[in-house]
Amino acid sequence: MTIDAGSASIFFDPAVFGTPATFFPVEGGSWPIDGIYSEAYALAQSGPGVASTAPIYTIDATTQPRTPTQDDRLTISGKGDFVVNDPQPDGSGLIRLILERA
Template sequence: MSIDWDSVVIGPLHGVFAEPATFMPFAGGSFSITVVFDDAYLKEVMFEDATMGATEVSACVGVQLSQFPADPVQNDRLFIPAGRSGRRPAANYLVKQVRPDSRGAARLLLTRTIST
């Protein structure tokens, strides 16, 4: 028996934890989606000789891919309004990397941009 991850798992989780955002594909246009925002995604970077490393912290969002007419790609843009708690200001982001999970969701690694 196969599990419909999108409707049984990802959809209900987004129903509880997601917040509204506006997605702007690189190709043009915009549409509303919901995202699960996380401003503390850690990525370990090891240098070639493996004696030293660095940790990068960047914002990311979890998304339900069924919300998109085409899969998100690098250089798409995202506007996320202020956080519900008021601790996070509204901001524009550029998608640095898309990491699909093979179950209908993806993590978008983001870079905050200057509003225009």
């Protein structure tokens, strides 16, 4: 099932759940983007029993000029600057951008 353009827009609206950002693709330029920022639980790769959080920014792919790729950058309002480490499409039209702090 794919999300219809605009049907998920309420969730990404900064007045509701969303957080505004500026997207910087590797090839240059930029544009505003709205998504949902979270810091999900993550198990560190350095050893057993080490846990932390990982920044994630979820977007509606149907509203983007192009699909985000690894090494694109984001400046997320109130959160800072990030590099896209792993874009993860979920098959429904949303993409979870697994981020690293820049």
